[in-house]
Each structure stands twice: as C-alpha cells, then as structure tokens.
Amino acid sequence: MNPAPLLEVTDLTKHYPVGSGFFSRPMGWVKAVNGVSFSIGRGESLGLVGESGCGKSTLARLVARLLRPTDGSIRFGGREIGALDRRAMRPLRKRMQIIFQDPYASLDPRMTVAASVTEPLLNGATLSKRERRSLAADMLATVGLRTSDLDRFPHEFSGGQRQRIGIARALCVRPELVIADEPVSALDVSIQAQILNLMKDLQQQFGLAYLFISHDISVVEHICNRIAVMYAGQLVETAGSEGFHWACRHPYTRALVAAVPQPDPQVILPPVPVEGEPPDPAALPPGCPYHPRCPHAFDPCPEQRPPLIEAGRHHQVACWLNGGKGVEQGLPLNWHGSG
Amino acid sequence: MAMGRYFKNLNFSIGLALSTMVVVMALVSLFWTPYSPNTMDAHHRIEAPSLAHPLGTDQYGRDQLSRVMVGAVNSIIVGLMTVAIGMGAGIVLGLTSAWGGRLADEAIMRFSDLLFGFPAVLSAILITAVMGPSAVNAMLAIGIFYIPVFARLTRASALTIKGLDYISAARAAGQEEVAIIRRHVLPNILSPLIIQATVQFAVAILAEAGLSYLGLGTQPPHPSWGRMLNEAQTFMELAPWMAVFPGMAIAWTVLGFNLLGDGLRDILDPRLR
Numbered sequence: 001m002n003p004a005p006l007l008e009v010t011d012l013t014k015h016y017p018v019g020s021g022f023f024s025r026p027m028g029w030v031k032a033v034n035g036v037s038f039s040i041g042r043g044e045s046l047g048l049v050g051e052s053g054c055g056k057s058t059l060a061r062l063v064a065r066l067l068r069p070t071d072g073s074i075r076f077g078g079r080e081i082g083a084l085d086r087r088a089m090r091p092l093r094k095r096m097q098i099i100f101q102d103p104y105a106s107l108d109p110r111m112t113v114a115a116s117v118t119e120p121l122l123n124g125a126t127l128s129k130r131e132r133r134s135l136a137a138d139m140l141a142t143v144g145l146r147t148s149d150l151d152r153f154p155h156e157f158s159g160g161q162r163q164r165i166g167i168a169r170a171l172c173v174r175p176e177l178v179i180a181d182e183p184v185s186a187l188d189v190s191i192q193a194q195i196l197n198l199m200k201d202l203q204q205q206f207g208l209a210y211l212f213i214s215h216d217i218s219v220v221e222h223i224c225n226r227i228a229v230m231y232a233g234q235l236v237e238t239a240g241s242e243g244f245h246w247a248c249r250h251p252y253t254r255a256l257v258a259a260v261p262q263p264d265p266q267v268i269l270p271p272v273p274v275e276g277e278p279p280d281p282a283a284l285p286p287g288c289p290y291h292p293r294c295p296h297a298f299d300p301c302p303e304q305r306p307p308l309i310e311a312g313r314h315h316q317v318a319c320w321l322n323g324g325k326g327v328e329q330g331l332p333l334n335w336h337g338s339g
Numbered sequence: 340m341a342m343g344r345y346f347k348n349l350n351f352s353i354g355l356a357l358s359t360m361v362v363v364m365a366l367v368s369l370f371w372t373p374y375s376p377n378t379m380d381a382h383h384r385i386e387a388p389s390l391a392h393p394l395g396t397d398q399y400g401r402d403q404l405s406r407v408m409v410g411a412v413n414s415i416i417v418g419l420m421t422v423a424i425g426m427g428a429g430i431v432l433g434l435t436s437a438w439g440g441r442l443a444d445e446a447i448m449r450f451s452d453l454l455f456g457f458p459a460v461l462s463a464i465l466i467t468a469v470m471g472p473s474a475v476n477a478m479l480a481i482g483i484f485y486i487p488v489f490a491r492l493t494r495a496s497a498l499t500i501k502g503l504d505y506i507s508a509a510r511a512a513g514q515e516e517v518a519i520i521r522r523h524v525l526p527n528i529l530s531p532l533i534i535q536a537t538v539q540f541a542v543a544i545l546a547e548a549g550l551s552y553l554g555l556g557t558q559p560p561h562p563s564w565g566r567m568l569n570e571a572q573t574f575m576e577l578a579p580w581m582a583v584f585p586g587m588a589i590a591w592t593v594l595g596f597n598l599l600g601d602g603l604r605d606i607l608d609p610r611l612r
Contacts, residue, residue, distance in 0.1 A: 066507050093513035106504035110526045123513030
C-alpha cells in the first residue's frame with residue numbers, strides 16, 4: 001500500500017581496519033556504523049541525532065556514497081547503490097546532494113562562488129556556461145544572497161553566508177534527497193536559526209527529502225518529521241518528531257531529551273545524568289551498547305543486542321525493558337526504579 | 340591590490356631585483372653584446388678590466404663581459420629546463436602517488452628514496468660520463484634528480500588537500516577524479532611548488548656550473564660560467580678577474596633566486612600571515 005521509499009537503508013555497516021601495515025593483517029576493527037536500517041520517503045525528513053563519534057557522519061557519507069559500505073544495502077529510488085563504483089554512481093549524483101558541516105572547508109578557496117555553485121551542473125549536463133550562470137544566480141537569490149556575489153571568493157563571506165552558498169550548490173541540480181551533515185553546528189546560534197528556517201522553506205518549495213544529521217535534538221525536532229537516535233554506530237530509537245519529548249522510550253534518548261534546555265519555566269525537567277563515556281568503537285561492549293551507562297540495565301542487556309522493534313505507531317525502539325518497548329512513556333524523566 | 344604585501348618582504352624585493360637583472364642581462368645578450376663572445380683577439384689577451392673591456396679579457400682575448408652575458412642565457416636555460424623536467428615528472432608521479440592507491444604510492448615513494456639515496460652531484464657525473472659530456476645531458480642529469488624532490492612535495496601537498504571537504508563535495512557533485520585533480524587539487528598545491536621551483540632553479544645553476552667546471556656540462560667554446568671558472572683557474576694569480584666575474588655572476592644569480600624563493604615562502608605561507 002505504501003509507495004516504495006526514496007531511500008531505504010538495510011543493515012548498513014562500515015568497519016575500518018586498525019593497525020594494518022602493508023604486509024600485516026589488521027589488528028582490529030573500528031565499528032563506525034553497525035547494522036543500521038531506516039527509510040526516507042519522498043519529501044520526508046529524517047533527523048539523525050547522536051553524540052560525537054557515534055557514526056552519524058560516517059552514515060551520511062555512506063548514504064552519499066562517498067564511502068563504500070562494508071556490508072548492507074542502500075536502495076535509492078528503487079535501485080541498489082551500495083556496491084556501485086564511482087563511474088556508475090555519477091548519473092545518480094544529481095538526484096542526491098550533500099551539505100557539509102564546515103562551511104570553511106567545503107568550498108574550494110580558489111574558486112568563485114559561481115564556479116562552486118555550478119559544479120554539480122557540470123555532471124553530464126548539456127547546459128551552456130551562460131545557462132549555468134543564470135541558474136546559479138537564481139539559486140543564490142533563493143538562498144538569500146545577491147547575484148553580484150557570483151564572482152566573489154569564499155573568503156569574502158561569513159560562515160552563515162558560506163553555508164548558504166553550500167545550500168545553493170546542493171539545490172541547483174534539483175535533487176530529490178539532500179543529506180545535511182550537521183549543517184548548522186559550525187555556526188553561531190543566531191545564524192543557526194536563519195539557516196534552519198531557510199532549509200525548512202526550501203524543503204517545502206522544492207519537495208526535498210532530508211537526511212538531516214545533528215547532535216542537537218531540538219534542531220532536529222524543528223526541521224524533521226521523524227527522528228532517529230544513534231548510539232555507538234547503531235540506531236536505538238526512531239519516532240515521529242511530534243511529541244518526541246514525551247513519547248521517547250529508550251533510556252539514552254530520554255537522557256538526550258532531558259539535556260535540552262526548556263524555554264518554559266513552568267516545565268521543570270530534572271536532568272538525567274549519564275555516567276561514563278561513550279564506548280570505543282573499536283571495542284564495543286557486548287549486548288546493548290548502552291548497557292554500561294544505562295541506569296535500567298538488567299539481565300539480558302549485556303548478553304544480547306536488543307533488536308529495533310515496534311513500540312507504538314511509527315515508533316521503534318531497541319531496548320529490552322518492558323518486553324522490548326523501552327522505558328514506559330510519561331514517567332518522570334529522572335525515573336530510576338527498575339527494581 | 341595584494342602586491343604591496345609582496346614588496347614589504349625584504350627577501351622577496353631584493354631577490355626579485357637581483358634575479359630580474361640577470362634575466363634582463365640574458366635578454367639583452369640575445370640581441371647585443373659589446374663584442375662577439377667567441378671571437379678571439381690575439382692583441383688583447385688577458386687584459387685587466389678597462390673602459391674597452393669592463394670585465395677584462397681571457398687568455399684568447401675574448402671579451403669577458405660578453406661571455407658573462409651570454410653565460411646568463413645558458414644558466415637560465417639550464418634552470419628552466421631542469422625545473423621543467425623535475426616539476427613535470429614530479430607532479431605527475433606525486434599525484435599518482437597520492438591518488439593512485441597504496442601500491443602505486445609505495446612503488447613511487449620507494450623509487451624516490453632510491454634516487455634520493457645517491458649523492459646528486461656524483462650521480463650527475465655518472466650520467467654525463469655514460470651519456471657523454473654535453474649541456475643537454477647535464478640538464479637531463481640534474482632534472483632527473485629533481486623528480487623526487489617535486490614528487491614528494493606534490494604528494495604531501497595533495498594528501499592534505501585530499502582529506503578536505505571540498506574534494507568530497509566535488510565527488511558528490513559527480514566530478515571525475517581526473518577533473519577533481521585538475522580543478523581542485525592542482526590550483527591549491529601550486530604555491531609550495533612555485534616556491535620549490537625558484538629554489539631548485541638556483542641549485543640547478545650552481546650544479547650546472549659545477550658540472551661545466553668539471554668539463555661535463557657546456558662544451559667549449561660556448562660560454563658557461565662554470566666553464567669560464569675552469570679556464571680561469573690556470574691564470575688565477577696572473578689574471579684574477581677571469582675567475583672573479585663569472586664567480587660573482589653565479590653567486591649573484593643563486594642568491595637572487597634563493598631570496599626570491601624564501602620571500603615567496605614567507606608571503607604565501609598562511610601561518611605567517
């Protein structure tokens with residue numbers, strides 16, 4: 001009944017070898033992304049949150065096929081792209097674009113804005129230079145820059161303006177999917193809001209699907225229909241962003257949500273302390289990767305990795321509590337009594 | 340606009356002035372020299388500097404000023420050709436090393452180590468001895484030993500660029516790898532290469548003078564500064580000007596291009612801005 005999703009990722013895995021010399025076997029593996037599955041429909045936006053080093057940027061680069069997956073499948077527009085080589089990927093690039101975190105590193109300092117913005121248009125296109133330039137000018141206007149900026153260089157712009165250039169560049173080929181890898185985390189808070197609103201407007205204007213990555217759950221709630229929470233290379237929870245604060249069930253998600261400052265002084269959410277450090281991806285704990293830090297951990301947690309299963313409508317969680325449904329909803333967020 | 344920053348650098352300004360004078364002297368000599376550089380004059384042998392012969396004459400009565408001027412052309416050609424050989428092949432090998440995967444990288448870098456392992460001048464002597472002494476062979480010999488210098492520099496610079504987001508961005512835009520190298524990598528690694536080129540240019544002039552001095556470079560009667568020094572050593576006590584002026588020309592040129600390179604490095608290094 002549902003149409004096929006635009007992007008469907010199944011059991012995606014990326015492992016990096018550690019300490020392999022020219023002639024020697026690797027000594028171990030860094031498990032950056034470890035069996036991640038999700039899907040994004042046309043025009044839908046999925047927000048991916050997690051702390052630094054949890055593998056979300058690796059996941060973004062895997063989906064954009066800037067990296068080759070170790071295992072698993074990526075279906076884009078009904079086609080398996082996980083194993084395509086660079087040449088075979090090229091025609092698909094116009095349908096999928098990426099916005100990078102650091103607006104200072106993602107633009108070639110020696111290229112004019114016009115050259116940077118039109119670069120994706122060079123891919124197999126038959127447009128003349130004049131047509132490309134006028135498209136770039138339109139796109140700059142759409143993202144709130146001036147046409148006269150076309151012949152300037154990246155160093156003449158602020159971080160927020162550079163990120164607008166990055167967005168114009170990504171959108172000038174009219175992609176179906178935009179992968180945004182922490183697009184606002186390098187910007188000042190006041191600029192963040194501008195860029196987020198711009199991205200939200202553009203999504204409606206062009207009917208884009210977003211894979212929006214952030215470490216800030218409130219940013220993702222603002223811009224996305226659905227939220228996926230990642231921990232140590234695995235998804236621990238996915239749910240609709242509507243009412244996510246109250247509906248979330250995984251202990252880690254609850255800790256993340258409780259860490260967001262509340263603007264309403266009537267609402268008092270005591271913070272949930274998270275003990276310890278995130279695990280080393282080269283030496284993940286057995287079972288649930290969160291169990292060494294989880295206040296609710298009980299018998300099965302160190303034994304077996306909990307599967308991501310339905311815990312409600314459009315809501316999946318990977319936790320052994322309550323028969324696989326995680327923490328009960330509506331409980332105070334600092335609830336510690338599992339018995 | 341930004342030229343003011345260049346001239347504020349003393350090394351750059353002095354280096355540019357010295358090397359420009361050498362280039363101008365070479366250019367003038369293409370059209371005019373006071374005397375023909377190879378014409379002997381039995382009546383004016385080994386004359387001290389005078390108004391007629393400002394730098395004196397040599398044992399065959401040839402005008403030293405004319406020979407120093409024409410020698411500048413020779414030195415500049417040597418500098419250009421050796422840097423062209425070393426830089427051309429070095430950039431190709433360096434980029435292949437940085438982009439072509441581990442096997443290519445290991446092979447090219449170990450080959451570089453091998454070339455680096457030989458003392459350059461000794462190897463140049465070997466090459467010219469095998470292939471026969473001539474100006475072209477001397478340039479080839481020096482140029483070949485420049486290849487690893489430029490290959491390593493290119494590889495190191497390209498590897499730093501390779502990890503940057505704008506390379507990933509170009510790939511995500513659907514650019515081919517060759518186009519990425521041409522559009523993004525080369526323009527961004529050019530400044531260290533240009534700096535290295537000015538330094539190697541000076542070293543090449545010195546090396547060619549050395550080879551010519553040993554009789555392995557430019558052959559007589561063509562004027563070369565190293566050759567002139569070789570011929571002058573017999574007359575050192577009798578006619579010191581015969582050695583002093585070509586020696587000064589070498590020192591002047593090498594100093595000029597070295598200062599130019601140092602100045603450029605200081606100006607273009609973003610950490611020193």
